[in-house]
Amino acid sequence: MEVQEHHGETTVTVDTPRLVEAALHLRDELGFNFLSDVAATDYLGWGAKGVSGYIGTHRGRDLNVPSTQGYQRLPRPKPRRFSVSYHLLGLRAGAPRVRLQAWVDEDEQVPSLVSVWPTADWHEREAFDMMGIRFEGHPNQRRILMDDDWEGHPLRKDYPIGGEPVRFSGEA
Template identity: 40%
Template sequence: MTPALLTPEAIEEAQPGNPAVAALRSFAERMKWDRNELTVTIAASNIVAAAAATKAAGYNYLMDVTAVDWYPSEPRFQVSYHVLSISTKKLMRLAVMLSGEDPSVDTVTSVWPSANYYEREVFDLFGIRFAGHPNMTRIMMPTDWKGHPLRKDYPVEGYR
């Protein structure tokens, strides 16, 4: 198994000139290079600024926004943004860790308008709010649905 690189210096050495490493160095809480993918973990309060810096570094195409539930560990939720740079043919992942109590993070629709549906999906299935989102409503489940099905503590059997 190839070990993951965990410091910006090591990643810079393995991937010289990767634009995201330089652009996100000031925001990054953690950086990881694993299985040919760069993951930059940032604080939830910095997401819009970090997204703008990522876009300025050439990552113009937001592919996906989704979440992972690490229940029962805390911080519980990880929101992952997968971004593609069409000019340099590279992809990277921005990650934000959120606590299980009333999880909320600012929307990135102002940077990448395509985040609209993805953030609605994450809200619907995980119950993570995106502050400032133009239309924070359920998208998959019926509007009167209770609970968020992709949470790990959502019951998968029995009557409801």
């Protein structure tokens, strides 16, 4: 477990096997009774662009694509590909907030928190639908925003924008 403080926000990082335990502790002992949001993030290609000084991408400089200039400095590396952030709130004076964060790779699962906060139901379905993160023990692990037979997970970084199959495209 690791606790970090950035921009006035507290982030508690836990290993996935202890996620439910941490969530119960935060809810029952520390009074974070309100799960506000579950946000999954894909860090594929994080920090892979060049550092300032070069202009361009691995294909070379492209004047027609803005924002191809590199970073001022490389961002800090991330431990795994995906993060799942649970934004918790205590409904009491001072409105304390904390971010509970778990890290997983593509084939790993996160324990579901539906039994801790029922509102996690749809949030976790969305994270599964958009990022392909599987939640172990979720009672209804299905897609929520995309069609049931949709292929791929649209918010992953390797899912191209405008990449959905369209009939007739490419046909003469």
